[in-house]
Amino acid sequence: MSINIRWKYALSLVLFACALLTVSACSEEARPVKGFVLPEGDIAQGEQVFIDFNCHVCHTIPDVDFPAVEFTPPFVVPIGGEVYRVKNYGELLTAVVNPDHIISPKYIAMLERADREVIISPMPYYGEEMTVAELIDLVEFLHSNYTRLQPQYYRGYYLTK
Template sequence: MVFVLLCGSLLISSCVKQSRGFALPEGDIEQGKATYKRLVCYECHSIPNIEWKGGNDNLKIHLGGEVTAPKTYGELVTSVINPSHKIASFYNQKTSTEGGLSKMKNYNEIMTVQELIDLVTFLQSEYQVVSPPTSYTPYY
């Protein structure tokens, strides 16, 4: 009986904890933009209002713009600190090495956590969520 109660309360408390989810403190868009420029992300990425200047691989991957599902900061943080995580699903010889790793640089040793927070806040602000196109005709 005690065991059942103990398990039950453990289960509930773990659920409560989970519902808080992963949350970053609020970041600063302008600081994030400055970090984006300082770390030369524009070498491989284009984003509205920051000119793309191609690097060695001449990669031009667009960031920001219209998306049908919001970019969560979980996704954005993953893209920045673990760029190879998603690569398998869209394996592409131009954007990945022969070993299947992302060509994206790794900033984990040089970026502060605050810079990451601001960067993600800036990136997130560059996406606009739009409804997906649909052939559904509503009745009026």
């Protein structure tokens, strides 16, 4: 009898663990990629891809001049520049191929200031038109436009700019 109860107990524990796993697997919609390595891209070509795909209509990059645009969207999101944490290559690649995965906090702040709700990213999906070579160059170009700022410390205090 007592063995039976122990078995039931063990079984319910196993079932509970399985349920937990299932729930976490479901909520983890994205598939993180380990061992995903792309070859080095060409920064100058990447800048051209940025222009060819009209990324400059919705984005500015400090110190990079782009051709004038006819239409300016209500929210222009600056990318690149001096930041305390450089967006890593994988994050930039994800931002391009899967824009809805993480909506940029900068953009959310802009919309909140304008009393608008954020639901999806207005960024188009480029998977159909962009070649892999273009994507590699583009992400290399984006990555090259981030500079990491060193935090300044003063007598143990952390100073932000």
